Amino acid sequence: MSTFSAPRGTFDMLPPYSETFNRIRIQFGLELRDAGYQYIETPAFEDTGLFVRGVGESTDVVSKEMYTFQDRSGRSLTLRPEGTAAVVRAVLQHNLQAQRHPVKLWYFGPYFRYEAVQAGRTRQFHQIGAEAIGSADPLVDVEMIALAVEGFQKLGVSDFRLLLNSLGCKECRPVYRAKLQEFLRGLDLDEETRRRVEINPLRVLDDKRPEVQAQLDDAPLITDNLCEACAEHHAFVTGMLDELKIAYEPAPKLVRGLDYYVRTIFEFVHDGLGAQSAIGGGGRYDGLAQDLGGPELPSVGWAVGIGRTMLAMEAEGLDIEMPADCDVYGVALGESARREIFKFVTALRLADIPADMAFDHKKLKGAMKAAAQSGARYAIVLGERDLAEGVAQLKDLATGEQTPVALDAVVDTLKEKLQ
Structure with missing residues (x-):
């Protein structure tokens, strides 16, 4: 038994859980690719300043949750806590915006936040995300939402709700911010929340504590204070x-936890998950590229939590049908037969037929048990006597029927049967 364990807040992704995980990644990736989004992968760690400037110094993500360290050269680096800032950085660094508008990208990977560990919340988590960078068209907002909805539906997830809000822009949000601050200063709030009122009052609307929410019924709402352009966009x-x-619920107090959002924001929640009900979300971030030193590039994006989506599927009792590990399983009796079986297995794989075989000189009973466990439809059984006769036994593992097939016809016969 190992003397080491995975660090708290992380986990080993083991079969069959990992197969479902991979299926979710593939499904969303296919939807995005078919809509013209190209894959991008950014480093697992970045300059700390990228997230401080991009995500927002006053956010919990930056102030409390980032894994930050100094490398041997004394540079401050941070394991990525989210994906958007790094993707925008890559677009600017490589001038991708000069090639097309919008730049449509999707990505997948692990992200890291030092959070209180609970169901649906881990310190290493995986997301699939999409970004459309360089377009102010509200139709791109709609495309983003529609693609996420389609991804969930293709997986069979149905009991989710889409929450929708607008956060305004640099023209109308300051006016609303002042109104909100005036209202919040009159409430009975603890000292830390009062500090938040002065720094980032919109985050108070997102406070989940009942004693805070009970005082917010009469709070001014951003949707009542949008400028004409933002109102038209929304x-x-x-x-x-x-x-x-596409059904949605107006959520005028929805804020989300990152400072770069403007105008459209949205969140997908699943009521079967308890407190950690969000399974994905995103919004528009028109000023982020400029905040990072680039040109004005109005943009919109989202991220979907793979782990949270799996919990949603479990809550709905959904099982993803995965293809069998292999279609053909080789069983060899004797050293010469082992070599020949391996040739069959290799040829089948080259023909795009999933194939495996029994290793370690297994006896017939153990090898046939492994064949049954593999999910294969057929077994190739080959012994020294079969070799001498120039045949292999092809066994249908569902019916038990066994047929001798000439050695030089095994692969073609299986191709025909598995069409």
């Missing part, structure tokens, strides 16, 4: 969602 998004028959 009306277009909601109107198109209605036309597409």
Whole structure:
């Protein structure tokens, strides 16, 4: 038994859990690829300043949750806590925005936050995300939402709700911010929350504590204070969602936890997950590229939590049908037969037929048990006597029927049967 364990807040992803995990990644990736999004992968750690400037110094992510360290050269580096800032950094660094507008990218990987560990919340977690960088068109907001909805539906997830809000822009949000601060200063709040009122009052709306929420019923709402341009943008998004028959719930107190969001924001929640109900979300971040030293690039994106999506599937009793580990399993009796079976297995794999075999000189009973456990449809059974006769035994593992097949016809016969 190992004397080491995975660090708290992390976990080993083992079969069959890992197969479902991979299926979710593949499904969303296919949806995004078919919509013109290209894959990008950024480093697992970045300059700390990227997240301080991009995500926001006052956010919990930056102030409390980042894994930050100094390398041997004394540079401050941080394990990525989210994906958008790094993708925008890569777009600017490599001038991708000069090639097309919008730059449509998708990504997948592990992310890291030092959080209180509980069901649905770990310190290393995996997300799949999409970003459309360089377009202010509200139709891109709608495309983003529709792609996420389609991804969930293709997986069979149905009991989720789409929450939708607008956070305004640099023109109307300061006016609303002042109104909100004036209201919040009159409430009975603890000292830390009062500090938040002065630094980032919108985050108070997102406070989950009942004693805070009970005082927010009469709080001014951002959707009542949008400028004309933001109101038109929001009306277009909601109107198109209605036309597409994508159900959503207006959520005027929805904020999300990152400072770069403007205008459209949205969140997918699943009521079967308890306190950690969000399974994905995102929004528009028109000023992020400029905050990172680049040109004005209005953009929108989202991220979906793979672990949270798996919990949602479990809550709905969903099982993803995965293809069998192999279609053909080789069983060899004797050294010469082992070599020949391996040739068959290799040829089948080259023909895109999943194949495996019994290793370590297993006896017939143990090898046939392994064949049954593999999920294969057929077994190739080959002994020294079969070799001398120039045949292999092809066994249908569902019916038990066994047929001799000439050695030089084994691969073609299996190709025909498995079409």
